[in-house]
Amino acid sequence: MKNGLKVFCSLVFVFTAGMGTSVADGHFDNAIKARKAVMALYAWNLGQLGAMAKGDIEYNAEAAQIAAENIKIMATMNMGSAWPQGSDSTALPGKTRAKVEAWSTYPESAEINKKLAAAAVAMSDVAGDGVDAVRANIGAIGGACKDCHTKFREAE
Numbered sequence: 271m272k273n274g275l276k277v278f279c280s281l282v283f284v285f286t287a288g289m290g291t292s293v294a295d296g297h298f299d300n301a302i303k304a305r306k307a308v309m310a311l312y313a314w315n316l317g318q319l320g321a322m323a324k325g326d327i328e329y330n331a332e333a334a335q336i337a338a339e340n341i342k343i344m345a346t347m348n349m350g351s352a353w354p355q356g357s358d359s360t361a362l363p364g365k366t367r368a369k370v371e372a373w374s375t376y377p378e379s380a381e382i383n384k385k386l387a388a389a390a391v392a393m394s395d396v397a398g399d400g401v402d403a404v405r406a407n408i409g410a411i412g413g414a415c416k417d418c419h420t421k422f423r424e425a426e
């Protein structure tokens with residue numbers, strides 16, 4: 271009886287310890303998924319504007335305006351919850367490309383995000399005014415993306 275209880279207790283311990291680990295990992299998995307999703311939406315919307323700027327697709331004022339607004343909305347959302355401490359590529363190699371420096375040099379990454387937000391606001395003010403306005407403003411957006419990736423994203 272005594273032994274049986276001991277075995278039962280250690281089984282409970284192993285089970286809950288295992289569960290604790292998987293819950294923690296699962297939490298990071300979803301956070302990483304969420305921030306990658308935001309990035310994918312950035313790329314999709316910026317891609318629309320880029321294709322118009324290059325002439326690969328015909329300029330369309332409404333579509334340009336929508337893409338610019340989408341980037342603005344995302345750049346001004348507070349998605350800090352998707353960047354928990356410890357969810358960096360040093361701790362979780364292969365799961366994320368976010369460098370630990372994004373946390374250790376904070377608020378540098380947030381400053382770049384502010385630049386992106388300002389560039390996105392500038393773009394959304396004029397994106398419907400013609401392809402030249404898109405061309406004039408796209409560099410500042412792409413530059414902010416690139417700046418952050420150069421500093422805080424692992425190469426593939």
Ligand code: HEC
Binds near residue numbers: 309310313372422423
């Ligand atoms: C403040 C920093 C920052 C800004 C600004 C930023 N990114 Fe990122 N981006 C990252 C980091 C860090 C990752 C790696 C995320 C991860 O793997 O967890 C990333 C990943 C990505 C990815 C890969 C997503 C995946 O599925 O692995 C794409 C695409 C991307 N960014 C596009 C963009 C575009 C387009 C912009 C600008 C409109 C942008 N990013 C702005 C930091 C930034």
